[in-house]
Amino acid sequence: MPWPSFRKRPPTASDADEPTTQPTSSPATPPMHIQRALAQRQRATQTPQLDDAARRDRARKQRLALQFDVDQGRLAQQDDNPWSHRMALLTDALTLTETDIARASTVVPGPSHPVPATPIHDVTVTTDTPVVVRFTIGETAFRYEDVEDWAERGHQRLAPELVRRAGETSALIPSDTPPDLVVALNNHLDRSLAQLADQLRDGEPITEIRTLADLARPCPTCGGWTDLHGRCQTCAERNAHLQQLMRERTRLLNERAREAEERHRLIERLPIAERRLADLDAEIAAADASAP
Numbered sequence: 001m002p003w004p005s006f007r008k009r010p011p012t013a014s015d016a017d018e019p020t021t022q023p024t025s026s027p028a029t030p031p032m033h034i035q036r037a038l039a040q041r042q043r044a045t046q047t048p049q050l051d052d053a054a055r056r057d058r059a060r061k062q063r064l065a066l067q068f069d070v071d072q073g074r075l076a077q078q079d080d081n082p083w084s085h086r087m088a089l090l091t092d093a094l095t096l097t098e099t100d101i102a103r104a105s106t107v108v109p110g111p112s113h114p115v116p117a118t119p120i121h122d123v124t125v126t127t128d129t130p131v132v133v134r135f136t137i138g139e140t141a142f143r144y145e146d147v148e149d150w151a152e153r154g155h156q157r158l159a160p161e162l163v164r165r166a167g168e169t170s171a172l173i174p175s176d177t178p179p180d181l182v183v184a185l186n187n188h189l190d191r192s193l194a195q196l197a198d199q200l201r202d203g204e205p206i207t208e209i210r211t212l213a214d215l216a217r218p219c220p221t222c223g224g225w226t227d228l229h230g231r232c233q234t235c236a237e238r239n240a241h242l243q244q245l246m247r248e249r250t251r252l253l254n255e256r257a258r259e260a261e262e263r264h265r266l267i268e269r270l271p272i273a274e275r276r277l278a279d280l281d282a283e284i285a286a287a288d289a290s291a292p
Contacts, residue, residue: 056287059280066277073270076263083263090256097249104242109223110234113177113185117211125200133162133197137212142167144197162197169193172212188216188225188233195228 030038075081118138126132131146143166169189177185192215199206208214209228216225219232226232 056284059284059287063277063280063284066273066280069266069273070270070277073266073273076266077270081263083259087256087259090252090259094249094252094256097245097252101242101245101249104238104245107222107235107238109221111178111181112218112223112225113174113181114218115172115174115185115189115212115216117213118172119211120196120209120214123200125203131162131201133200135196135200137172140167140171142193142197144194144201146201162194162201164194164197167193184234185216185225188227191233192216192227199228 076083120135120137122134122136122141124132124134126134133144135142142164144162145165147161147163169186172189173182173185196206196209196215199209215228217230218224219226219235222232222234222238224232224234
């Protein structure tokens with residue numbers, strides 16, 4: 001059996017009449033950044049150029065802005081200027097603040113009054129719910145109970161907050177206490193009694209707290225009273241006030257420095273603004289002369 005021939009046959013006359021179709025390749029798409037550049041160029045060519053009137057209007061608007069900069073710079077050059085006035089006011093405020101800082105930094109021990117060494121006894125702590133802390137100072141019995149508090153997320157019970165249910169602090173204040181110290185001593189004992197109740201609830205040792213005098217030890221700095229942790233409320237308030245004054249001093253210094261920097265900047269840029277203003281005046285004058 002003969003093998004078929006796979007060689008290409010020569011073209012015939014009938015093949016010449018058949019149309020030959022060749023695949024046409026589509027033009028390559030340019031990259032995206034080139035497309036954006038072409039579109040931007042096309043929009044620029046389609047945007048109508050500004051006419052002479054529009055250019056003159058724009059130049060006049062620029063001149064108004066430059067004229068303001070020139071006026072501000074010339075005003076800043078004068079001895080009597082708003083920036084110097086504001087800096088003078090800030091300097092006066094700084095002087096007052098420095099005086100307040102010096103006064104707050106100087107601690108003069110004030111009047112104080114000791115409390116008697118009345119023993120603390122009958123201390124009991126009930127750990128059931130609610131937690132109850134009881135103790136007696138002299139003849140005054142105190143009772144603190146916790147207030148249940150629940151967190152909003154997860155319903156987890158927070159640490160109990162003790163609230164005094166019985167006992168009057170005023171009964172512990174000595175009768176010979178100066179009238180101007182009664183309120184301060186009463187507030188201090190309120191805080192110390194609450195701290196004592198918290199320590200008893202948490203099981204912390206109170207071996208050094210045996211009498212009423214241990215709840216109101218004299219402050220070695222200001223002559224007031226210290227709490228169970230050795231902190232004086234009067235000193236804490238004074239230090240907080242001192243920190244506030246120092247922050248105010250920093251703010252005033254920064255504001256005064258900004259005023260001085262703004263004045264220096266306006267004076268430094270004045271020659272450039274004046275030259276640019278002169279160029280704009282010449283441009284506007286030439287445009288007006290050539291206008292029909």
